[in-house]
Amino acid sequence: MRRALITGITGQDGSYLTELLLDKGYQVHGIVRRTSTLGRSRLDHLYHDTTIYGQRLFLHYAELDDPTTFRRVLIKVAPDEIYHLAGQSHVGLSFEIPESTCDMTAMGTLRLLEMIRDLKPMPRFFHASSSEIFGTPTIVPQDEQTPCAPINPYGCAKAFATHMVGVYRRTFDLFACNGIMFNHESPRRGENFVTRKICRAAASIKLGLQNDLFLGDTTAQRDWGHARDYVRAMWLMLQQEKPEDFVLATGQLHSVQDVVEQAFATVGLDWRQYLKKDSRFLRPIEPQRLVGNASKAKCVLNWTHEVTFAELITEMTERELSFLAKNPRSEAQAA
Ligand code: G4F
Secondary structure, eight states: OOEEEEETTTSHHHHHHHHHHHHTTOEEEEEEOTTOOOTTSTTHHHHTOTTTBTTTEEEEEOOTTOHHHHHHHHHHHOOSEEEEOOSOOOHHHHHHSHHHHHIIIIIHHHHHHHHHHTSSSOOEEEEEEEGGGTSSOSSSSBOTTSOOOOOSHHHHHHHHHHHHHHHHHHHHOOOEEEEEEOOEEOTTSOTTSHHHHHHHHHHHHHTTSOOOEEESOTTOEEOOEEHHHHHHHHHHHTTSSSOOOEEEOOSOOEEHHHHHHHHHHHTTOOGGGTEEEOGGGOOSOOOOOOOBOOHHIIIIIOOOOOSOHHHHHHHHHHHHHHHHHHOTTOOSOOO
């Protein structure tokens, strides 16, 4: 049975990847921070399944800023594949906490690479890189050759980690890959990301639980896909003969305004009555025209996104609607 280790297993991507790997017959090990609350998390359904948890799914407490405990887990688990998804992933927040963002995302990745270098045999390594490394790109759409030009602390940290993965691949012969992922969403997305915030608000307003939706820049555009499609590509990347970097994207740009219109259309409401601008959600600087060219992933991995933008936003809004209808007083949690 192949063994996989996932950092960030309790997140959106970690939970989908866990399901995928369990389906493929892997034994899955996840790293969780001591502060993580497992109750009501995205892994709840697996955690409470006694045929899975403790049999084929295992969770370990460790922190990337505490290399000794982390190394101990690595030695004990001896994974064949490592999927490194952990890190502070909110761009807006990275302006407020740049040092801890860089420590977790940039230095955390380097520490992990250093630990892997000492393992024999060295496991295959996937790093969740981001379109934020491109910032203000001179090339549209962006591909694996597009130069890094990050414009926020998060993008800088990801650019550092992405380059380090390349350095370790070339220098130490590590099977290490960067998945340069454009925005990917789902009903399991954190509530402080714009798609989930909008879909939840549309459902909540429909049910009379909320009056308005406050947003920052609604003209901002992104290349949005479904997270389930993206974790499939992560696995494919580690099954290739040679390690390479791949852009994972849909190739289609949509604005925040498009998300609003799709979500409110799903619940049959006129968004004009509810949308309010709020400068608290504006960022000091916005990346420009981040849209990916995933031709290499299509050609080499035979990967392409399957879920369209409209299907994604409709699914997210419908899930919020059915969840909130059953749990009207619920706190933020995965729908
Ligand atoms: O949903 P967002 O916060 O995602 P963002 O900044 O694009 O970052 C996400 O995708 C990256 C690429 O994959 C990842 F690397 C990163 O970790 C994260 O997953 O914001 C999307 C856009 C931005 O332009 C933002 O300014 O929506 C705009 N926006 C407008 N009003 C808002 C809001 N964003 C948030 N979160 N909240 C608002 O009220």
